[in-house]
Amino acid sequence: MNLAFRDVRHNLFRFLLTCLGLGLLMTVVLAMMGIYNGLVADALNIVKAPQADLWVVEAETQGPFAEASKIPGDTRDAVARLHGVAQAGSITYQTVEAPFEGATLRLYVIGYERGRLGGPQTIIRGRGLEASHFELVADAKTGLVPGDTLILGRNRFTVVGLVRDTMNSGGDPAVFLTLADAQVLQTQLAPPAARVQAARGASVTSGATVAAVIARLDPNVDAQNVAHTVRQWKHLSALTQAEQEDILIKSVVDKARKQIGLFLGILLTVSAVVIALIIYTMTMEKLKQIATLKLIGASDRVIIGLIVQQSLALGAVGLTLGLGLILTVKDYFPRRVLLEPVNALALAGIILVVCVLASGLGVRAALKVDPATALGG
Amino acid sequence: MTDDSRRVIVDIKGVAKHYGDGEARVDALRNVDLRVHAGEVVALLGPSGSGKTTLLNIIGCIIDPSEGQVSLDGEMVYDGKWLRGDLRRLRLDKIGFIFQAHNLLPFLNATDNVALVLQLAGKTPAQAQARAQELLDYLEVGHRARAMPALLSGGEAQRVAIARALANSPRIILADEPTAALDSKRAGIVMDLLRKLSSEQDACIIAVTHDEKILDRFDRLFHLRDGRLENDKGDTP
Ligand SMILES: Nc1ncnc2c1ncn2[C@@H]1O[C@H](COP(=O)(O)OP(=O)(O)OP(=O)(O)O)[C@@H](O)[C@H]1O
Ligand SMILES: [Mg+2]
Numbered sequence: 001m002n003l004a005f006r007d008v009r010h011n012l013f014r015f016l017l018t019c020l021g022l023g024l025l026m027t028v029v030l031a032m033m034g035i036y037n038g039l040v041a042d043a044l045n046i047v048k049a050p051q052a053d054l055w056v057v058e059a060e061t062q063g064p065f066a067e068a069s070k071i072p073g074d075t076r077d078a079v080a081r082l083h084g085v086a087q088a089g090s091i092t093y094q095t096v097e098a099p100f101e102g103a104t105l106r107l108y109v110i111g112y113e114r115g116r117l118g119g120p121q122t123i124i125r126g127r128g129l130e131a132s133h134f135e136l137v138a139d140a141k142t143g144l145v146p147g148d149t150l151i152l153g154r155n156r157f158t159v160v161g162l163v164r165d166t167m168n169s170g171g172d173p174a175v176f177l178t179l180a181d182a183q184v185l186q187t188q189l190a191p192p193a194a195r196v197q198a199a200r201g202a203s204v205t206s207g208a209t210v211a212a213v214i215a216r217l218d219p220n221v222d223a224q225n226v227a228h229t230v231r232q233w234k235h236l237s238a239l240t241q242a243e244q245e246d247i248l249i250k251s252v253v254d255k256a257r258k259q260i261g262l263f264l265g266i267l268l269t270v271s272a273v274v275i276a277l278i279i280y281t282m283t284m285e286k287l288k289q290i291a292t293l294k295l296i297g298a299s300d301r302v303i304i305g306l307i308v309q310q311s312l313a314l315g316a317v318g319l320t321l322g323l324g325l326i327l328t329v330k331d332y333f334p335r336r337v338l339l340e341p342v343n344a345l346a347l348a349g350i351i352l353v354v355c356v357l358a359s360g361l362g363v364r365a366a367l368k369v370d371p372a373t374a375l376g377g
Numbered sequence: 378m379t380d381d382s383r384r385v386i387v388d389i390k391g392v393a394k395h396y397g398d399g400e401a402r403v404d405a406l407r408n409v410d411l412r413v414h415a416g417e418v419v420a421l422l423g424p425s426g427s428g429k430t431t432l433l434n435i436i437g438c439i440i441d442p443s444e445g446q447v448s449l450d451g452e453m454v455y456d457g458k459w460l461r462g463d464l465r466r467l468r469l470d471k472i473g474f475i476f477q478a479h480n481l482l483p484f485l486n487a488t489d490n491v492a493l494v495l496q497l498a499g500k501t502p503a504q505a506q507a508r509a510q511e512l513l514d515y516l517e518v519g520h521r522a523r524a525m526p527a528l529l530s531g532g533e534a535q536r537v538a539i540a541r542a543l544a545n546s547p548r549i550i551l552a553d554e555p556t557a558a559l560d561s562k563r564a565g566i567v568m569d570l571l572r573k574l575s576s577e578q579d580a581c582i583i584a585v586t587h588d589e590k591i592l593d594r595f596d597r598l599f600h601l602r603d604g605r606l607e608n609d610k611g612d613t614p
Contacts, residue, residue, distance in 0.1 A: 003482075010484030
């Protein structure tokens with residue numbers, strides 16, 4: 001007969017309660033992992049969305065995400081004419097705040113040229129932009145639905161479609177406007193000093209700048225070669241898609257990663273200590289029974305089995321509860337929680353090790369206990 | 378009937394046990410000789426602290442003597458050191474313990490508490506269950522076979538514990554105040570039962586007791602005083 005199972009069944013409620021506690025802890029650990037993954041995935045999403053091969057940005061910047069980048073609006077024509085470039089599109093990015101239904105929405109405005117690169121990928125509701133002005137496609141996280149209207153700058157825009165999982169590295173959901181609308185918005189929201197300059201006509205091109213030009217290359221064209229050509233142009237620089245992703249992860253995500261990584265480390269340590277403590281106390285409470293087992297002739301194997309099986313069961317049930325819980329609640333988090341099977345596996349591995357180590361402590365105490373303690377005085 | 382006509386099951390020679398050293402030294406047993414034969418039921422008596430539990434624990438191979446020899450069922454098991462590597466196996470095969478508190482495992486029902494020792498000794502689960510049920514019936518607690526220990530009365534629990542002690546048909550049954558938790562009627566029943574067992578299974582029973590009421594149920598009484606053993610009836614122990 002399996003003693004571990006019998007003992008668990010005898011104290012089922014308490015065992016389940018302990019598992020639940022452990023499960024909640026596992027939920028938090030998994031949430032942390034998921035948030036971290038989500039952070040990286042979201043940050044990369046915005047870079048990956050246009051499916052570009054090359055990013056043309058302002059010289060000596062690592063724009064347009066890690067640093068501000070401003071290039072003339074006509075750059076796109078020059079890029080499009082380059083040998084090996086299949087398609088090119090101008091694109092702008094800016095963060096704005098807009099009042100909506102009594103609250104303030106923080107939005108990441110992406111301006112793109114309709115019919116060219118950089119627009120929304122998969123529309124999950126409604127349609128893409130069809131008019132050249134005053135329409136927008138929003139990320140579902142904004143809470144907007146097709147038909148809603150909202151004031152950006154001095155114009156009222158109508159929501160015509162929704163996309164999913166498009167946001168900047170700060171978590172602000174994206175809205176897509178036509179490039180022209182986005183450029184107007186840029187001047188309207190520019191700081192007063194710049195606006196005065198613009199009104200005086202000091203900078204004629206300012207209304208027509210874009211953040212970057214993205215290009216998709218013909219098959220079998222080396223992005224590095226094209227980038228090299230662009231870098232020789234005055235005032236311009238170029239990054240391949242891979243470089244762009246790298247920069248984003250290093251500069252934008254890195255701090256968040258360290259923060260979350262540290263937090264995750266602390267959480268895992270706490271979990272390990274808690275698990276060890278639970279298993280140790282579980283054994284300590286059974287010392288008298290273990291002494292009895294020794295007295296009636298049970299071998300060490302039977303006693304070790306009792307302790308190790310119970311702690312593994314505790315870890316397994318706790319982890320399962322944690323997984324179930326996080327999968328149920330993950331969509332209610334403000335940031336995307338993205339869990340990969342490898343995360344669950346890693347956690348399972350850690351818990352396995354902790355359980356085995358902790359039961360080692362219990363086993364040590366159990367093997368030391370004198371069978372005479374079962375007899376009493 | 379002379380004692381020598383019967384098989385000696387427990388043979389203790391010159392056993393001493395002290396705890397601690399120097400100022401703190403306690404001589405719990407001094408030069409104890411004891412022989413108990415198959416079918417005998419003997420009592421260990423003595424004031425508190427006289428060494429009764431210590432002697433029982435030495436016979437049960439639970440603590441090491443400081444001096445002397447212990448032989449059980451014809452086999453020398455202690456002579457300056459334990460001569461058997463696996464004392465737990467020895468206990469499993471030869472010795473049954475009956476505790477003052479019944480010490481049943483709280484998470485196993487009555488039958489499984491008994492069946493466990495049978496399975497530990499290598500019986501299949503089915504054999505173990507059958508024999509456990511048989512023993513419980515024999516001890517007249519068969520109707521409580523599925524009950525958890527917490528739900529058994531003191532007397533029922535003690536009888537289940539006795540069934541467990543008997544499960545592997547041990548030659549030696551050691552009992553530390555087996556009737557302390559029982560009223561005098563039930564104490565009498567348990568003692569009658571132990572007597573019956575000793576003769577049926579040809580086992581010897583050594584019981585520590587303070588209970589005056591049951592002394593007439595023993596074949597021999599041994600008194601311990603300050604770690605020295607004296608036989609009540611004047612025989613050589
Ligand atoms: N583990 C130990 N360490 C030190 N001294 C001990 C230990 N166990 C017993 N003793 C001492 O040995 C002596 C005999 O103890 P023992 O438990 O055998 O007495 P007892 O006759 O069973 O007493 P009681 O009737 O109270 O159960 C006592 O003085 C006791 O204090
Ligand atoms: Mg005692």
